[in-house]
Amino acid sequence: MTTISIENVKKSFGDAHILKSVSLDIKHQEFTVLLGPSGCGKSTLLRIIAGLETQDTGVIKIGDRTVSHLPPKERNVAMVFQNYAVFPHMTVFENIAFGLRMKKAPEQKIKENVERTATLMHIDHLLHRYSGQLSGGQRQRVAVARALAVEPDVLLMDEPLSNLDALLRLQMRAELKAVLEASKTTTVYVTHDQVEAMSLADRIAVMNAGRIDQYDLPDEIYNNPATEYVGSFIGNPPMNFISPTFQRGDIPEGATQLGIRPEDFDVSTEAREDYWPITILTRERLGSHQQLSAELNGQLFRVNIANEIDVSSGNTLYLKPKDDKKRWYSESGKIIL
Template sequence: MGALSIRNVKKSYGDTHILKGIDLEIDKGQFLILVGPSGCGKSTLLNMIAGLDDISSGEIAIADRVVNKLSPKDRDIAMVFQSYALYPNMSVKKNIAFGLEIRKVPKAEQEEIIARVAKTLQIEHLLDRKPSQLSGGQRQRVAMGRALARNPTLFLFDEPLSNLDAKLRVEMRTEIKLLHQRLGTTIVYVTHDQIEAMTLGDRIAVMKDGEVKQFGSPQEIYDTPANLYVAGFIGSPAMNFIPVQLGEEGGHAVVVLDNGSTPQSVRLGPISEAQRAFVGKQVILGVRPEQLTDPESAHSDRTNLQSLQATVAITEPTGPDTLVTVTLNGVKTVARCHPRAAGHPGQAVTLVLDPTKALLFDPASEKRLA
């Protein structure tokens, strides 16, 4: 049974098109992430699922029931907002119980639900406190508890961690993931943070300008991005994009990388038909920083690693590794290296590239050449 189906959904205000035909579907128990920059339409789409915003055209179904004309209270959803939206004059217990009282759930059943939710979220000791007496993370747990108390078909999260500091964001991210694993709930989660998207989601919809640019699992989107936008948006640090001329040698794609003094020929994977059409033309080589590293850190079982000489421009220690910026084909390129192999600015270093992971893109259409 499909927990959520979004079929050719559009949203317009006069001649301004906010959503331009969204098609998404997830199964019961899946965790869907809507990710993209501010203004891409992700929160508008979430509000349309919730019934807080009208649909211009298309269809939204929750648990195989079309909900276009239903009010929010009749959609069997619960929403966790960025602002927590807690009642300041009520205790934690009363905040969690409020929706239950509105639906006239018997008092004894309310007590059971509150006890279960409080135990799940480890907030039993906070039930008598007011929101003003809680930390940001505790308030977020209470907001989640209020949603869990309803036991809906669908949970909607609207950037719930954006008001928290960096350390607390990581902790709450883990809490939400554990909660999903324990309860098997179906969740739609809006964020602009691609790390949240990668760590939390079963399925990710990467959005831009009111369109879904790619929909798939986190690993699919990371390993095989559909276009330059997705490749650059997902991943931290971002993928390197290097302009190259594509050649062919022995059935393999070949490119030349110049460190400013020495052109170096690099043999990539077997050339595809889509790539062969670009032989002799300019394409964009996409390489993630962890796929360009020092020989010591490279996978020892890889026999086809390609060596490159480069000069260090900048080093950025992160603790377990160091980000090393070099210049290839006139473009600043980031490699992820072991700290003791990172070198110093101005020093020559040897890097190795995993050609099986390198991607090629059409500069005009920006699509990946599969």
């Protein structure tokens, strides 16, 4: 059972507190994504799991072993970096075999593992080429195959798709998900891209200034953000946060903000009881729907509506948040209900 347990890990560089008592339990064979903006500590946490950085305090366990102060080679982890790190003077075969040769694996095992992982990554026809003859997507496949070939307990990936163009990134995302499900390797993946996180992850840890704001299933994070920060980071456009001073009906005690996704309104072109009259500022056609920027009592927010509704900038439209989609937040930014 390859689980990962991170207990109260802290890390500072000089006066900069990068990780502030981070705890996380990752299940066997689960794909966990560390998601957050630049500087939130996600790559530092990944490097600490790998042994490339040492935590100031706290404990790292992989399976039933405490690995907090073990060197990387004794942790049985493999890492895929953003820049591929494929050796230009080696063939694809030798690149994939590199980690196995460092471990002094028998030649037969090297051959079997290289061919198996190359087939898994759809590069078995490229084994005799050099990296200079490969595209960016092919080099990334080599890097993943090399990591999987050593049969690690844990696979660590630091923004591995960020150097690819948008179409190739989409293709690689789907392939990567299928490959890792087939390999059944416990995986920790770092990204700032919420679409990547939502599409790949079994669970997402949303990081904010050195802490984890929420660790949960992707749908749970989208539908029930634990903090205003999570709601504002996940979603395109993000969740609206509106002062409820004009809200009729019950407002939970201590609530200072109503959180509601742009798609979670009932819409009417005519005034109706309990509907908010909003002024449309801008309208964008996005193919499957229209996205409106709107104003209500001086507050700005976004609304997604059907293409069939005929509106223009300056029009008045009437909205009502769906009751089961309302989320209430306290002054501290934490969810109440």
